[in-house]
Amino acid sequence: MANSNAVFAALSDPTRRKVFERLQSGGRSVSEIARGFPVSRPAVSQHLKVLKQAGLVADRAEGTRRVYYIDPQGLAAVRKWLDQFWEVALAAYAAEVERAVKES
């Protein structure tokens, strides 16, 4: 399972984030993702490779083409998301406790 650093790294690149976003409306092939994008197909493939390594995206063969989709089954991304969510939330909570204690 990829670690959260890989997920951060994968999504910290704005173009890669756009690639990931394009898959939110369903599975797509590389050429479908690349359509209307100011980056080449090989570049899109490279971004998909990184997303796949981070556990965010999976692929499958559909006839002669390869379709990439957000991998909901692995749940790795969801778990990482929740892990990061609670990290951010608990940090905010701790800050709020400090503030509340200072005020009283």
Next chain:
Amino acid sequence: MDQTIKPAPVRRSVRVSAPRERAFEVFTAGIGSWWPKTHHIGKSDLDTLVIEPRAGGRWYERGVDGTECEVGKVLVWEPPSHLVLAWQLNPDWKFDPDLITEVEVQFIADGAHATRVELEHRNLERMGERAEAMRQQIDSSGGWPGLLELFAQSASQERSAS
């Protein structure tokens, strides 16, 4: 046979400089003041979050337009030491009455003036049991709101911190 996916629970802890009573109070009554405002279910911006102070109580958010959206409910209410909330949001960030994942929070005294808050978010595999339904929702409605924002935000914080 299908392989059952069982992700490990998410475990996080934080130490706060307050006794348990205060720590519990800020976590529950004060949740509206620390919950990330970027994360809300409703269509309008988040006004506040409410945890009703009793077992069986509601856990919901209120938008600035007054609409209320369920997050889940209170399963265990034992101030100042123990709290279990049902998190009933699927990965599509939508309330699902049939989905119950548990968020257990323990408040452990760390001396007289500090508390260790240990949080465990478990039963994540139940999200997996609904993976197909989720997949369809994700496919049709466009993913996990806030996911990218959160990652982007955290990533930039990491970058500026380094």
